Amino acid sequence: MTQLIKTTDFDKTLTQHIKFTVYTERQLDKIAPLQQLTDEQRFEMRVVANVLPFRVNQYVIDELIDWNNIPQDPIFQLTFPQRGMLAPEDYERMAEALKRDAERSEIQAIANDIREKLNPHPAGQQEMNVPMLDGEPLPGMQHKYRETVLFFPSQGQVCHSYCTFCFRWAQFIGDKELKFASNEAGSLHRYLAKHKEVTDLLITGGDPMVMKTSHLKGYLDGLMRPELDHVQTVRIGTKSLTFWPQRYVTDPDADELLALLRRLVKNGKHVALMAHFNHWREMETPIVREAIKRIQATGAIIRAQAPVVQHINDDPDVWARMWRTQVGLGIVPYYMFVERDTGAKRYFEVPLERTFQIYREAIKQVSGLARTARGPSMSAGPGKVEIQGIDEFNGEKVFILRFIQGRNPDWIQRIFFAKYDPDATWFDDLVPAFGEEKFFFTDEYNAMQG
Numbered sequence: 001m002t003q004l005i006k007t008t009d010f011d012k013t014l015t016q017h018i019k020f021t022v023y024t025e026r027q028l029d030k031i032a033p034l035q036q037l038t039d040e041q042r043f044e045m046r047v048v049a050n051v052l053p054f055r056v057n058q059y060v061i062d063e064l065i066d067w068n069n070i071p072q073d074p075i076f077q078l079t080f081p082q083r084g085m086l087a088p089e090d091y092e093r094m095a096e097a098l099k100r101d102a103e104r105s106e107i108q109a110i111a112n113d114i115r116e117k118l119n120p121h122p123a124g125q126q127e128m129n130v131p132m133l134d135g136e137p138l139p140g141m142q143h144k145y146r147e148t149v150l151f152f153p154s155q156g157q158v159c160h161s162y163c164t165f166c167f168r169w170a171q172f173i174g175d176k177e178l179k180f181a182s183n184e185a186g187s188l189h190r191y192l193a194k195h196k197e198v199t200d201l202l203i204t205g206g207d208p209m210v211m212k213t214s215h216l217k218g219y220l221d222g223l224m225r226p227e228l229d230h231v232q233t234v235r236i237g238t239k240s241l242t243f244w245p246q247r248y249v250t251d252p253d254a255d256e257l258l259a260l261l262r263r264l265v266k267n268g269k270h271v272a273l274m275a276h277f278n279h280w281r282e283m284e285t286p287i288v289r290e291a292i293k294r295i296q297a298t299g300a301i302i303r304a305q306a307p308v309v310q311h312i313n314d315d316p317d318v319w320a321r322m323w324r325t326q327v328g329l330g331i332v333p334y335y336m337f338v339e340r341d342t343g344a345k346r347y348f349e350v351p352l353e354r355t356f357q358i359y360r361e362a363i364k365q366v367s368g369l370a371r372t373a374r375g376p377s378m379s380a381g382p383g384k385v386e387i388q389g390i391d392e393f394n395g396e397k398v399f400i401l402r403f404i405q406g407r408n409p410d411w412i413q414r415i416f417f418a419k420y421d422p423d424a425t426w427f428d429d430l431v432p433a434f435g436e437e438k439f440f441f442t443d444e445y446n447a448m449q450g
């Protein structure tokens with residue numbers, strides 16, 4: 001089943017025929033396999049893609065999607081817009097405008113109206129986590145948890161393809177105000193030098209791996225200076241192993257990229273590629289296997305994380321097989337997330353109870369080495385909250401919750417209880433159990449929000 005490919009055996013011609021071609025909503029008609037759909041189905045995609053970002057590349061189309069199984073195919077669901085992603089009234093409004101060939105400006109206005117209702121900035125990302133340097137805000141950065149700084153390099157704020165359920169979707173719709181980004185390697189390094197409590201830098205996006213190696217170098221080389229010795233770990237959040245593994249194998253600057261990772265490792269950094277995998281199918285092609293080996297040969301560690309998403313991976317067997325595949329490839333399962341309360345959540349969300357069952361049923365099937373995945377975890381305003389269980393105390397059914405990460409480090413590992421609610425899909429749906437008025441952190445968190 002699992003075919004091992006030696007680095008030296010890899011035949012580059014195998015994938016060189018796949019050019020890096022991307023399609024956005026204006027090129028939907030150019031995607032050949034979509035011709036098998038009805039006109040109505042193609043129109044539905046166009047309606048949704050005029051509101052939510054759409055981008056897919058040729059590798060995903062040719063190598064990952066099983067076109068004999070659409071629309072159910074999980075990779076099709078992962079990348080192609082589906083009618084259910086919009087509320088019926090919003091869908092109708094956009095469909096009506098497109099049908100009568102409304103002006104571009106009107107379509108834009110309708111799109112923006114609908115987007116506003118989709119909670120474009122979940123968990124106070126934009127207001128609450130922006131760090132300050134010399135009295136000035138640093139817009140391309142977030143510093144929420146004491147030991148980790150997030151950096152959004154401006155050249156890395158797109159992806160090779162977009163995930164339909166993306167929680168950062170608002171960045172990709174051309175609204176400059178919604179975009180976090182910085183090309184200020186200098187202020188990043190100065191901020192880090194002043195914050196000795198920071199052990200981890202997390203480069204994220206978008207996808208930083210869309211950047212040319214020369215740009216990445218600008219951000220990463222400076223981390224090897226002695227005044228940044230306290231920054232022990234460099235994490236890079238990426239979906240490139242799914243969407244463009246060629247980045248590490250056949251791209252013109254692939255070898256240079258691997259050399260950069262190797263240099264960081266040699267200089268004592270822990271380099272972690274935080275790979276986003278939703279389904280084991282993303283790890284099956286020869287080229288992704290080759291990319292994984294090449295990254296690992298630099299000394300970098302690949303860790304894997306993903307949300308549970310309806311229509312894509314809301315099935316414990318999919319998760320168990322995914323974690324087993326990862327462990328087999330030397331990848332460390334890290335987080336299982338709860339799908340965030342934004343964008344097309346109406347189509348993708350899974351009740352917390354079901355998400356917890358999926359976690360439990362999946363963990364039960366795998367060995368201890370695959371049980372390194374923590375979760376299910378909600379990245380909410382106060383912190384990362386894990387669902388630890390559902391149980392009854394004195395006749396009251398509750399969710400048992402725990403902070404994995406907290407805006408206040410004192411909250412970490414504290415257990416708390418929320419009233420059981422079979423329909424809850426997100427942290428904000430929960431209320432305290434046992435008749436309490438608030439959670440233990442509520443007052444402190446409210447004070448932080450100012």
Ligand SMILES: *Cc1c(COP(=O)(O)O)cnc(C)c1O
Binds near residue numbers: 144150384
């Ligand atoms: C998840 C997350 C981190 C990293 O947390 P770890 O528990 O160290 O993985 C950092 N910042 C933000 C905003 C996060 O959501």
